[in-house]
Amino acid sequence: MEKPDLLTETHIFGDDTHVVTVRAEHCEALAARHIAHVAVIDAAAPYTIVRTHLSGAFLQVCLGGEGQTLLDGSWRSHTAGVASFAPAHVLHAFHCLPGQRWQLCWVRFMPSSPRSLAGAMAPGFTGFDGRPLERAVLGLSAEMQDGADPGTCAIWVDIIERYVSRMVDPWQREPRLNGMWSAVLADIGHSWSLEELARLANISPEHLRRLCWKNFGRSPGKQLTTMRIAQAAHQLATTPKKIEAIARDVGYVNPFTFSNTFKRLTGFRPSEYRSKPRP
Known part of the structure; x- marks a missing residue:
C-alpha cells in the first residue's frame, strides 16, 4: 500500500471503521485531567490519520490486528501488545493495511496537559497490554450513555489515567x-x-x-x-x-x-x- 502524504493533515475513516469515543466537552472528568478524548476503534482500510502538528500528546495501543505507525522519523509495524507515544508538536501518522483489520485504543491529551509539555516525553514504542485500558474506556463510554454519574465517570477516568501512567512514565x-x-x-x-x-x-x-x-x-x-x-x-x-x-x-x-x-x-x-x- 502506498504511504500517506505526510505534507497534508489527513483524517480518513471509511465506512468499515467503527469508533467509540468520549470527549472532554461531554465529560467533566476527562476535562479535569486535561484529556481531550479517549477512544476504542476497530479499523479497516482506507483508515488513515496524518497529523502534521500534533497539538497534544497522544498514546495509542494496538489491541489486535496490524497497522503501520510513523513516529520518531520512521514507519513501523504496529501489532497487538505494543503502544506508541507521540509528544506534542511532532509529525505523527498511522494507517491500516489492505485486507487487515486493526483494533486500537487511544488517549489524546490537551495542549494544557503536563504530558504535552515540551520535553515531557520522547516519542517511542513499548510493549503494553492495552486490554485493561480498553475496558476502562468502554466502561466510561457506557456510563456516559447511562446517565453520566459524575462520581462514576471520575472513577473510570482515574483508572484510565493510572494505566496511561504505566506506559508514558517509564522513568x-x-x-x-x-x-x-x-x-x-x-x-x-x-x-x-x-x-x-x-x-x-x-x-x-x-x-x-x-x-x-x-x-x-x-x-x-x-x-x-x-x-x-x-x-x-x-x-x-x-x-x-x-x-x-x-x-x-x-x-x-x-x-x-x-x-x-x-x-x-x-x-x-x-x-x-x-x-x-x-x-
Missing part, C-alpha cells in the same frame, strides 16, 4: 533516570556526554545504556536527540524565535546538522515545519 519507575533527565531538560543545550549523564544518575555508563534501552528502547544519545528535537519542534510551533537560535538552544552549533536531524525525525525541515498551517 518514574527508575528514580535515577528521573533525576538525570530532569537535569538534562533544565539545560538541554549543554553538550552532554555519556559520562556526564552517568554521573548524574550515579551509575556506570554501561548501566545507563542498559536502563535506557530497557525503559525507552533507545540509547542515551538517541534519547537525548529525540528530546532536543521535541523541544525544538515546540519552540518552532509556539515562538517566533529564529531557527538558528532554536538550534543553539537545543544544543546544535551547526544549523545544517540541526536541520538534517530535524528532517530525519519529523519528516520536515525546520522552516517547512514552522510554515505549515495548524489544523
Whole structure:
C-alpha cells in the first residue's frame, strides 16, 4: 500500500471503521485531567490519520490486528501488545493495511496537559497490554450513555489515567533516570556526554545504556536527540524565535546538522515545519 502524504493533515475513516469515543466537552472528568478524548476503534482500510502538528500528546495501543505507525522519523509495524507515544508538536501518522483489520485504543491529551509539555516525553514504542485500558474506556463510554454519574465517570477516568501512567512514565519507575533527565531538560543545550549523564544518575555508563534501552528502547544519545528535537519542534510551533537560535538552544552549533536531524525525525525541515498551517 502506498504511504500517506505526510505534507497534508489527513483524517480518513471509511465506512468499515467503527469508533467509540468520549470527549472532554461531554465529560467533566476527562476535562479535569486535561484529556481531550479517549477512544476504542476497530479499523479497516482506507483508515488513515496524518497529523502534521500534533497539538497534544497522544498514546495509542494496538489491541489486535496490524497497522503501520510513523513516529520518531520512521514507519513501523504496529501489532497487538505494543503502544506508541507521540509528544506534542511532532509529525505523527498511522494507517491500516489492505485486507487487515486493526483494533486500537487511544488517549489524546490537551495542549494544557503536563504530558504535552515540551520535553515531557520522547516519542517511542513499548510493549503494553492495552486490554485493561480498553475496558476502562468502554466502561466510561457506557456510563456516559447511562446517565453520566459524575462520581462514576471520575472513577473510570482515574483508572484510565493510572494505566496511561504505566506506559508514558517509564522513568518514574527508575528514580535515577528521573533525576538525570530532569537535569538534562533544565539545560538541554549543554553538550552532554555519556559520562556526564552517568554521573548524574550515579551509575556506570554501561548501566545507563542498559536502563535506557530497557525503559525507552533507545540509547542515551538517541534519547537525548529525540528530546532536543521535541523541544525544538515546540519552540518552532509556539515562538517566533529564529531557527538558528532554536538550534543553539537545543544544543546544535551547526544549523545544517540541526536541520538534517530535524528532517530525519519529523519528516520536515525546520522552516517547512514552522510554515505549515495548524489544523
